[in-house]
Amino acid sequence: MPAKPPEADPVQDAPTVTGPAHAAAGVPAVAHALRAAHRQMGVRRTALTLLRVNQPDGFDCPGCAWPDPGRPHTAEFCENGVKAVAEEATLRRVTPAFFAEHSVTDLAGRSGYWLGQQGRLTHPMYLPEGADHYEPIGWDRAFDLIAEELHALPDPDRALFYTSGRTSNEAAFLYQLFARAYGTNNLPDCSNLCHESSGAALTETLGVGKGSVLLDDLYRADLIIVAGQNPGTNHPRMLSALEKAKAAGARVITVNPLPEAGLERFKNPQTARGLAGGGTPLTDLFLQIRLGGDQALFRLLNKLLIDRGAIDTEFIDRHTAGYDALATAARAADWEDTRRATGLTRDAIERALDMVVASRRVIVCWAMGLTQHKHAVPTIKEIVNFLLLRGNVGRPGAGVCPVRGHSNVQGDRTMGITERPTPAFLDALADEFGFTPPRRHGLDVVDSIRALRDGRAHVFFAMGGNFVAASPDTDVTEDAMRRARLTVHVSTKLNRSHCVTGARALILPTLGRTERDRQATGDQFVTVEDSMGVVHASRGRLEPASPHLLSETAIVCRLAHRVLGGNRVAPWTDFERDYRLVRARIARVIPGFEDFEARVARPGGFALPHAPRDARHFPTATGKANFSAGPVTWPEAPPGRLLLQTLRSHDQYNTTIYGLDDRYRGITGGRRVVLVHPEDARALGLPDGSHADLTSEWTDGTERTAPGFRVVHYPTARGCAAAYYPETNVLVPLDATADTSNTPASKSLVVRLTRSTGA
Ligand SMILES: Nc1nc2c(c(=O)[nH]1)N[C@H]1C(S)=C(S)[C@@H](COP(=O)(O)OP(=O)(O)OC[C@H]3O[C@@H](n4cnc5c(=O)[nH]c(N)nc54)[C@H](O)[C@@H]3O)O[C@H]1N2
Numbered sequence: 001m002p003a004k005p006p007e008a009d010p011v012q013d014a015p016t017v018t019g020p021a022h023a024a025a026g027v028p029a030v031a032h033a034l035r036a037a038h039r040q041m042g043v044r045r046t047a048l049t050l051l052r053v054n055q056p057d058g059f060d061c062p063g064c065a066w067p068d069p070g071r072p073h074t075a076e077f078c079e080n081g082v083k084a085v086a087e088e089a090t091l092r093r094v095t096p097a098f099f100a101e102h103s104v105t106d107l108a109g110r111s112g113y114w115l116g117q118q119g120r121l122t123h124p125m126y127l128p129e130g131a132d133h134y135e136p137i138g139w140d141r142a143f144d145l146i147a148e149e150l151h152a153l154p155d156p157d158r159a160l161f162y163t164s165g166r167t168s169n170e171a172a173f174l175y176q177l178f179a180r181a182y183g184t185n186n187l188p189d190c191s192n193l194c195h196e197s198s199g200a201a202l203t204e205t206l207g208v209g210k211g212s213v214l215l216d217d218l219y220r221a222d223l224i225i226v227a228g229q230n231p232g233t234n235h236p237r238m239l240s241a242l243e244k245a246k247a248a249g250a251r252v253i254t255v256n257p258l259p260e261a262g263l264e265r266f267k268n269p270q271t272a273r274g275l276a277g278g279g280t281p282l283t284d285l286f287l288q289i290r291l292g293g294d295q296a297l298f299r300l301l302n303k304l305l306i307d308r309g310a311i312d313t314e315f316i317d318r319h320t321a322g323y324d325a326l327a328t329a330a331r332a333a334d335w336e337d338t339r340r341a342t343g344l345t346r347d348a349i350e351r352a353l354d355m356v357v358a359s360r361r362v363i364v365c366w367a368m369g370l371t372q373h374k375h376a377v378p379t380i381k382e383i384v385n386f387l388l389l390r391g392n393v394g395r396p397g398a399g400v401c402p403v404r405g406h407s408n409v410q411g412d413r414t415m416g417i418t419e420r421p422t423p424a425f426l427d428a429l430a431d432e433f434g435f436t437p438p439r440r441h442g443l444d445v446v447d448s449i450r451a452l453r454d455g456r457a458h459v460f461f462a463m464g465g466n467f468v469a470a471s472p473d474t475d476v477t478e479d480a481m482r483r484a485r486l487t488v489h490v491s492t493k494l495n496r497s498h499c500v501t502g503a504r505a506l507i508l509p510t511l512g513r514t515e516r517d518r519q520a521t522g523d524q525f526v527t528v529e530d531s532m533g534v535v536h537a538s539r540g541r542l543e544p545a546s547p548h549l550l551s552e553t554a555i556v557c558r559l560a561h562r563v564l565g566g567n568r569v570a571p572w573t574d575f576e577r578d579y580r581l582v583r584a585r586i587a588r589v590i591p592g593f594e595d596f597e598a599r600v601a602r603p604g605g606f607a608l609p610h611a612p613r614d615a616r617h618f619p620t621a622t623g624k625a626n627f628s629a630g631p632v633t634w635p636e637a638p639p640g641r642l643l644l645q646t647l648r649s650h651d652q653y654n655t656t657i658y659g660l661d662d663r664y665r666g667i668t669g670g671r672r673v674v675l676v677h678p679e680d681a682r683a684l685g686l687p688d689g690s691h692a693d694l695t696s697e698w699t700d701g702t703e704r705t706a707p708g709f710r711v712v713h714y715p716t717a718r719g720c721a722a723a724y725y726p727e728t729n730v731l732v733p734l735d736a737t738a739d740t741s742n743t744p745a746s747k748s749l750v751v752r753l754t755r756s757t758g759a
């Protein structure tokens with residue numbers, strides 16, 4: 001039998017610290033994962049469910065966007081994938097009786113961990129104006145309410161339609177179609193908080209805002225640089241790919257302020273050596289960089305490559321633009337500035353350079369450690385410079401590899417979930433559906449919060465996610481959300497965003513990936529796109545958590561039918577009955593999806609075209625791959641202050657907290673910790689085990705405080721600190737965003753630590 005959810009809350013947050021581990025995965029990971037799964041769903045259901053993860057006839061793992069190795073194969077075992085599945089396939093339920101017992105005021109006082117542990121939502125629920133309890137509501141009445149509020153708006157741009165990246169291609173395509181048919185491009189999504197900086201940098205430089213490598217390229221690379229990413233926790237299956245790449249001769253450079261266990265050594269639970277032995281060392285060279293020092297590091301490497309003449313002039317001449325400007329800018333890079341920016345020694349950088357020069361095929365992988373800085377876009381552009389200099393784009397074993405987060409965040413973008421659609425995309429929609437989509441750009445996440453705050457948006461609709469907890473400046477965001485007329489969440493599980501609502505609120509419970517999706521024409525499957533642009537099918541097999549759930553696709557169809565009036569713009573009722581009809585439209589609107597239905601039926605699906613990868617064709621403004629030559633910058637903390645990054649523990653999925661441990665970092669039983677270098681901590685008078693309040697200092701003079709963090713002496717880079725998100729989102733000013741991409745700069749906050757008495 002599964003265990004009951006925790007009763008006590010606030011959950012006791014009393015961390016115990018043992019210090020970082022030096023290897024990831026292996027037997028303990030298997031045991032941890034199974035224990036988590038058994039707690040949520042019992043032994044039998046665990047076994048049945050896990051057999052279906054990432055199988056050709058099974059469902060796509062909702063854990064992350066890392067691609068599956070060649071199918072058919074036995075499922076790759078990943079601890080955090082199992083945890084993600086267990087959270088969704090849990091046997092715990094949040095029923096109308098739960099809401100009768102717990103008022104919204106009560107729920108708003110609970111931790112995110114406690115809320116999530118209560119289980120799956122079973123009924124559509126409504127919070128009337130002035131009420132303190134959600135009450136059950138019928139689906140039709142719920143859609144009537146939304147239609148009523150949307151029709152009352154003076155302008156469609158006063159509504160916001162958020163998406164979190166688990167939504168299937170089919171649901172996402174219909175959702176953006178509905179929003180545009182209703183009249184707005186206000187389609188903020190979790191990409192705005194995540195890889196927007198990658199998309200912005202890659203679109204401008206290479207012409208395609210996605211990664212240019214496939215899994216096979218990783219296995220053919222001579223050198224893989226992993227910068228600003230913690231795959232041992234967040235993309236565990238990437239470790240087996242790195243292991244395989246190493247077996248084929250690749251070397252790995254890790255660039256990170258933290259020594260992350262997964263990148264040091266990997267014990268593959270699927271091999272005898274991984275299970276019994278010491279595992280495979282993954283990192284050949286660890287560059288322990290200061291937060292935000294990456295642009296300076298790569299600029300200096302670029303200068304050294306140019307100085308040595310270790311560049312591919314033929315590639316540069318034929319395929320690129322802007323080389324001379326970069327070469328001039330790079331000449332100005334010097335060792336002393338780079339040392340200040342990165343904290344790295346000359347020796348370490350020269351060793352990296354030698355490895356680069358010795359490698360014909362180079363791939364750079366990155367994630368949030370690069371995208372969530374003020375200068376994130378120029379940082380990623382500098383990495384593109386680095387790859388272009390040696391022709392490492394558009395040939396096997398080389399390229400850019402931004403590793404996406406949510407399992408279909410990339411697919412949602414491909415389907416048109418963006419506040420800034422291209423004219424070509426809108427033209428295709430207009431042709432296919434015979435209506436005039438709005439052309440004005442819509443609002444991203446940060447601008448949506450501003451619009452709510454300033455009374456310029458009144459209806460907030462979320463397709464998944466946990467907007468108020470994932471967004472920056474928690475207090476500002478929550479106040480903004482409370483100003484809305486209506487907030488609606490399509491959700492699988494209870495979260496903070498259901499407790500911080502507009503005047504009226506709806507919770508619309510939906511099917512998860514793991515569940516059977518039965519419609520009038522029979523069982524349906526959906527499709528997703530992984531981080532490398534491979535599209536494949538996902539079929540849920542479990543009985544739905546409740547008979548009252550609707551699929552996301554059905555919810556959009558019924559909403560559109562009700563709001564737009566009948567089958568206007570599209571045959572919504574037919575779409576709900578048969579998802580093949582939706583795919584047929586996607587095939588006609590979105591390039592690369594020709595013959596969609598047949599190609600997605602193949603095991604493993606199909607790879608979308610990628611012009612730079614496939615043909616060294618760069619659809620940019622210049623028609624070439626563009627070098628960038630902007631100034632190099634890096635964040636600096638004044639004396640007595642540290643730079644703080646907000647990151648994930650091993651026991652969470654974004655705002656969903658699985659448990660209170662961060663095994664690889666040696667922290668158990670609590671999350672309110674701040675990791676500080678022992679020397680920095682001593683200078684600040686903070687012994688290990690003492691407590692401190694964190695106060696962020698923003699350039700406009702404002703301050704924000706998060707109290708009561710246990711100080712952990714930890715081998716991070718000097719001058720840098722780390723603490724978990726979302727507890728620290730209160731510290732991130734709404735205006736602290738990356739240039740161009742507007743992504744919150746939640747990896748380099750200037751903070752001061754003040755000794756306090758603790759919780
Ligand atoms: N289990 C699990 N899996 C997940 C998620 C989860 O929460 N849990 N979230 C999913 C999502 S949406 C995403 S986007 C990804 C996130 O995956 P990651 O980006 O790996 O997530 P973070 O925990 O934010 O880790 C950031 C990493 O970058 C490093 N870093 C921080 N700042 C810098 C810097 O300035 N320079 C360099 N070089 N390194 C830096 C940090 O030390 C850390 O190792 O994971 C996805 N997968």
Ligand SMILES: Nc1nc2c(c(=O)[nH]1)N[C@H]1C(S)=C(S)[C@@H](COP(=O)(O)OP(=O)(O)OC[C@H]3O[C@@H](n4cnc5c(=O)[nH]c(N)nc54)[C@H](O)[C@@H]3O)O[C@H]1N2
Nearest residue numbers: 164194464465466470490491492493495646654655725746
């Ligand atoms: N300070 C700081 N803030 C950050 C980050 C950071 O590193 N630091 N990272 C940012 C990043 S990279 C991201 S991607 C965002 C994440 O932001 P979001 O995507 O908004 O947040 P999640 O926590 O992933 O959303 C979890 C909720 O999604 C719902 N859900 C789960 N599965 C499904 C499903 O299949 N369908 C539907 N409809 N709902 C489902 C559940 O109700 C669950 O409570 O957070 C960002 N915020």
Ligand SMILES: [Mo]
Nearest residue numbers: 194195405406
């Ligand atoms: Mo993300």
